[in-house]
Amino acid sequence: MEQLLAVWVDALALEAPDGSTLRDTLSLLDALDAMCPFTEAVRLGLFVLPLRGPSRFFGGDAAVLAMVRQCVLDVVGGAPRRGVAEGLFCAELAAHREVIVPRGASDAFRRAQPLEVLGRKDLTTTCQRLGLHSVGAFADLERARVGERFNKHALTLHRVARGELSELEGQRDPRLARRLAQLRGEEEFFDEQQGFFGQRGAGDDRAEAAAHRVRRRLGADAIAVATLRGGRGPEDQGALVPWGSPESKTRDLAPWPGRLAAPSAATTLAHPAPVQLRDAANRPVVMDARGALSAEPAAVLFSSPLRREVVWHAGPWPLVERWWARHRRRAHLQLVLATGEALLMVAESSQWWLVGIYD
Amino acid sequence: MRPVALAKSRTLPLGEPWRALVPDAGLRRGSTVVVEAPVGLGGLSLALSLLSEASAQGHWAAVVGVDDPGVVAMVELGLDLRRVLFVPRPRGAWAESAADLLDGVDLVLVRPPSRAGLVAARRLMDRVRERGTVLIALSEPRAPWPLPADLFFRVTQAEWVASSKLDARYLTVHVSGRGEAQRGSEHVVVVPNRRGRAEAN
Numbered sequence: 394m395e396q397l398l399a400v401w402v403d404a405l406a407l408e409a410p411d412g413s414t415l416r417d418t419l420s421l422l423d424a425l426d427a428m429c430p431f432t433e434a435v436r437l438g439l440f441v442l443p444l445r446g447p448s449r450f451f452g453g454d455a456a457v458l459a460m461v462r463q464c465v466l467d468v469v470g471g472a473p474r475r476g477v478a479e480g481l482f483c484a485e486l487a488a489h490r491e492v493i494v495p496r497g498a499s500d501a502f503r504r505a506q507p508l509e510v511l512g513r514k515d516l517t518t519t520c521q522r523l524g525l526h527s528v529g530a531f532a533d534l535e536r537a538r539v540g541e542r543f544n545k546h547a548l549t550l551h552r553v554a555r556g557e558l559s560e561l562e563g564q565r566d567p568r569l570a571r572r573l574a575q576l577r578g579e580e581e582f583f584d585e586q587q588g589f590f591g592q593r594g595a596g597d598d599r600a601e602a603a604a605h606r607v608r609r610r611l612g613a614d615a616i617a618v619a620t621l622r623g624g625r626g627p628e629d630q631g632a633l634v635p636w637g638s639p640e641s642k643t644r645d646l647a648p649w650p651g652r653l654a655a656p657s658a659a660t661t662l663a664h665p666a667p668v669q670l671r672d673a674a675n676r677p678v679v680m681d682a683r684g685a686l687s688a689e690p691a692a693v694l695f696s697s698p699l700r701r702e703v704v705w706h707a708g709p710w711p712l713v714e715r716w717w718a719r720h721r722r723r724a725h726l727q728l729v730l731a732t733g734e735a736l737l738m739v740a741e742s743s744q745w746w747l748v749g750i751y752d
Numbered sequence: 753m754r755p756v757a758l759a760k761s762r763t764l765p766l767g768e769p770w771r772a773l774v775p776d777a778g779l780r781r782g783s784t785v786v787v788e789a790p791v792g793l794g795g796l797s798l799a800l801s802l803l804s805e806a807s808a809q810g811h812w813a814a815v816v817g818v819d820d821p822g823v824v825a826m827v828e829l830g831l832d833l834r835r836v837l838f839v840p841r842p843r844g845a846w847a848e849s850a851a852d853l854l855d856g857v858d859l860v861l862v863r864p865p866s867r868a869g870l871v872a873a874r875r876l877m878d879r880v881r882e883r884g885t886v887l888i889a890l891s892e893p894r895a896p897w898p899l900p901a902d903l904f905f906r907v908t909q910a911e912w913v914a915s916s917k918l919d920a921r922y923l924t925v926h927v928s929g930r931g932e933a934q935r936g937s938e939h940v941v942v943v944p945n946r947r948g949r950a951e952a953n
Binding site: 601606616618621655659660750752 | 791794797810821826827833835836837839853855910912919920944
């Protein structure tokens with residue numbers, strides 16, 4: 394599992410009524426992210442970032458820890474608590490205890506913790522009656538026995554205790570990302586889209602009748618409406634849904650941070666096409682864990698023998714998506730070809746995909 | 753808010769920068785507009801930008817034959833997605849789908865999946881005149897629209913301006929038409945600009 398640096402900032406843990414907490418959270422997130430891509434605000438007060446990439450880039454864990462501390466001092470004013478361990482659950486504990494858990498030792502670290510860290514008083518009390526005092530002792534209980542003795546919630550905690558889940562329920566605030574995005578002013582862009590028919594007029598009736606005709610001619614899925622939804626890349630944000638389908642009536646909008654800036658691609662492929670990027674020596678261009686390219690892209694190879702010269706590129710811009718759950722890293726890259734065409738690519742675990750065409 | 757009543761005026765509104773470049777400062781009802789551009793050089797953005805002002809003012813539009821429209825780009829261009837219908841993959845029935853939609857919406861953007869035949873094109877243009885709607889046909893130089901258009905936009909050059917990202921694209925567009933606009937004129941416009949909109953240079 395990946396080593397995470399968790400940063401606990403006491404001053405940002407409790408939300409002040411004047412909105413300053415959220416603003417400072419955003420400032421700090423941006424400052425940290427500029428240094429260490431893939432930094433995330435997990436909930437108020439808690440930030441995490443994968444350590445390996447920045448550590449290689451800045452020349453060691455100690456250097457990253459020092460830079461992060463300075464960064465928090467500069468932006469917030471107070472010193473943070475920092476800790477390193479594998480998985481979000483252990484990383485946060487490490488931060489509160491201000492320890493660096495060596496690679497591979499997170500299991501032992503977790504097992505040695507008192508049961509209170511699981512955050513359930515009832516569980517702690519019952520376990521103590523059974524003579525179980527540490528996370529490890531609880532983890533060693535057979536799953537069936539936990540099921541008998543405790544409620545369903547305890548089964549999840551048991552999995553966390555065993556290291557099968559890397560994150561405690563409630564550890565993450567799922568609304569925080571959206572609130573930060575709104576603070577960035579992105580909600581202005583996604584101004585509210587209403588259902589297909591809000592207030593009806595004669596024009597709506599005519600359009601609906603025409604849509605019915607097309608559907609009769611070509612089938613139920615042939616005619617569609619557009620929907621906007623949460624997503625980092627334009628290829629995730631917009632989609633077509635069949636006209637008249639349930640999704641077409643409740644079109645959800647959820648701005649996310651890290652959205653690519655305008656202008657967006659006029660074509661975004663619903664099914665991204667795998668392509669290859671090559672450098673000047675015709676070697677594949679790959680993106681490392683830090684989000685850096687192995688070399689400047691010089692050509693793009695499409696599935697056919699089609700090869701196009703790349704004359705300019707920008708990015709990669711990392712996208713952070715549930716990386717705590719799966720090691721899924723993606724990044725956007727813009728290319729301009731010698732033909733004048735501009736393309737949007739996504740890198741995902743050393744594979745490149747064409748996701749957009751600025752046509 | 754939707755306009756209370758849309759008087760059936762002779763033209764549909766056009767946004768910047770096109771308003772200043774065409775006769776009547778709008779899209780004449782019953783007319784066919786052809787946008788011709790080499791693949792990947794801004795034809796789709798240009799064609800969508802022709803829809804944006806009418807869409808924003810409450811008119812219905814349809815997009816036929818654009819397989820994977822960039823929905824975010826359309827919002828940036830100023831279209832109101834509440835009143836846009838899509839037929840992304842009409843297969844062989846692109847002309848029929850467009851004809852169906854011409855009865856129900858004010859503007860239809862169509863990108864034929866293959867070279868448009870003369871008969872299909874004529875039938876569509878006739879229907880557009882009958883219904884008083886506007887057809888915007890998107891074509892490529894190697895598969896041109898087979899009939900003369902009332903208004904013709906031909907992209908001859910596209911150039912990106914970039915900083916740390918793609919910022920804006922300068923399109924050189926030849927605009928011509930019938931009557932007073934027959935000879936045509938060449939303009940450099942920005943589609944899209946830094947906010948994803950179309951604007952004058």
